[in-house]
Amino acid sequence: MKNVIYVKNRYFVSTKENSFRFYDLVKKEEKYIPFDDVSILIFEHPNSFFSKKLIDTCVKENILLLFCDEKHSPLALFSNIYSQNQRMKKLKSQLAVSSKAKKRIWRKIVIGKINNQADCLIQVAKKVDESKLLQLIGKQVEDGDVTNREAYAARRYFLFLFGADFKRGRYSDLVNSCLNYGYALLRAVIRRELVIHGLEPSWGIHHESTENPFNLSDDLIEPFRPFVDLLVYENFQGKKADVLDDEGKKLLFQIFLLVV
Numbered sequence: 160m161k162n163v164i165y166v167k168n169r170y171f172v173s174t175k176e177n178s179f180r181f182y183d184l185v186k187k188e189e190k191y192i193p194f195d196d197v198s199i200l201i202f203e204h205p206n207s208f209f210s211k212k213l214i215d216t217c218v219k220e221n222i223l224l225l226f227c228d229e230k231h232s233p234l235a236l237f238s239n240i241y242s243q244n245q246r247m248k249k250l251k252s253q254l255a256v257s258s259k260a261k262k263r264i265w266r267k268i269v270i271g272k273i274n275n276q277a278d279c280l281i282q283v284a285k286k287v288d289e290s291k292l293l294q295l296i297g298k299q300v301e302d303g304d305v306t307n308r309e310a311y312a313a314r315r316y317f318l319f320l321f322g323a324d325f326k327r328g329r330y331s332d333l334v335n336s337c338l339n340y341g342y343a344l345l346r347a348v349i350r351r352e353l354v355i356h357g358l359e360p361s362w363g364i365h366h367e368s369t370e371n372p373f374n375l376s377d378d379l380i381e382p383f384r385p386f387v388d389l390l391v392y393e394n395f396q397g398k399k400a401d402v403l404d405d406e407g408k409k410l411l412f413q414i415f416l417l418v419v
Contacts, residue, residue, distance in 0.1 A: 161198035163412045166207050167405055172200075173210040184208075199223040199348070199415075203408075223351045236347050249357035256364075262303035265365040269309045271382035273297035276316045279385040283392045289319040303365075309381075320392060336403045337395050341387035341411045342380065348415070349383075350376045387414055 166172060169184040178191040179200070200222055202209070214237060217224040228234040256264075277293035280286045296312045317327050321334060328335050350373055353360045363374025371377065394410045 162196050163199040164197055165201050167203045169206045171208045172213055174212050174216050194220050197222055201225045203227050225347055246357045250359055253358055261364045266300050266302045268381050269300050269304045270297050273312045275382055275385040279389045280319055283389050286319055333400050337391040341414055345383055346376050346380055349379050390414055
């Protein structure tokens with residue numbers, strides 16, 4: 160896995176020859192990182208700057224360029240759609256997938272998610288009986304998940320993993336903030352891969368919101384969410400903190416380095 164570069168200080172980021180140039184506007188120092196060593200470039204600091212050439216380079220090198228908002232969550236990204244071959248052919252194939260096929264695909268996605276949740280319970284919380292219960296729920300999933308086993312499993316899973324007092328939400332506590340941040344990073348990378356491969360991220364398998372430009376990303380992320388959960392449990396469960404700090408964000412970048 161290539162490096163995820165996180166610009167958290169006041170840098171001017173540009174390019175020179177075959178490398179990114181990071182110039183520290185406070186310390187007046189510079190450092191270089193080769194293009195080939197970078198997969199994602201994330202801008203976090205509100206007073207960091209970059210050149211147009213940087214954008215051109217990221218597009219040409221298929222490097223994800225990601226910008227965060229004032230809450231430090233991914234807000235916007237740049238990815239390359241111009242180097243795609245046969246984009247229209249792939250788009251037509253994507254749009255032609257039948258409703259029946261989508262329901263079968265969604266069943267497999269949900270089963271994969273629930274099974275990974277079960278594995279997470281064993282790996283980090285050593286909860287064997289609870290894991291077996293989730294595996295049983297996974298076997299009950301039907302095409303299209305018409306009985307909504309995904310939601311039922313999720314309620315039980317988060318209770319088993321983070322305790323009876325935990326409520327899955329937006330930014331109410333450190334664990335939720337970490338989960339949301341990790342999911343947002345995954346979602347951005349999945350969207351990048353979809354675009355690179357000529358797929359339309361808004362045309363989903365199960366998610367169909369007309370206001371969501373990332374329906375397909377939100378479908379495909381589901382089996383990978385437990386990897387974020389695992390990382391959050393191991394590093395943040397029980398910590399006495401109200402906000403996700405820079406060190407915490409660095410830990411969450413490890414989601415792209417996990418070996419399973």
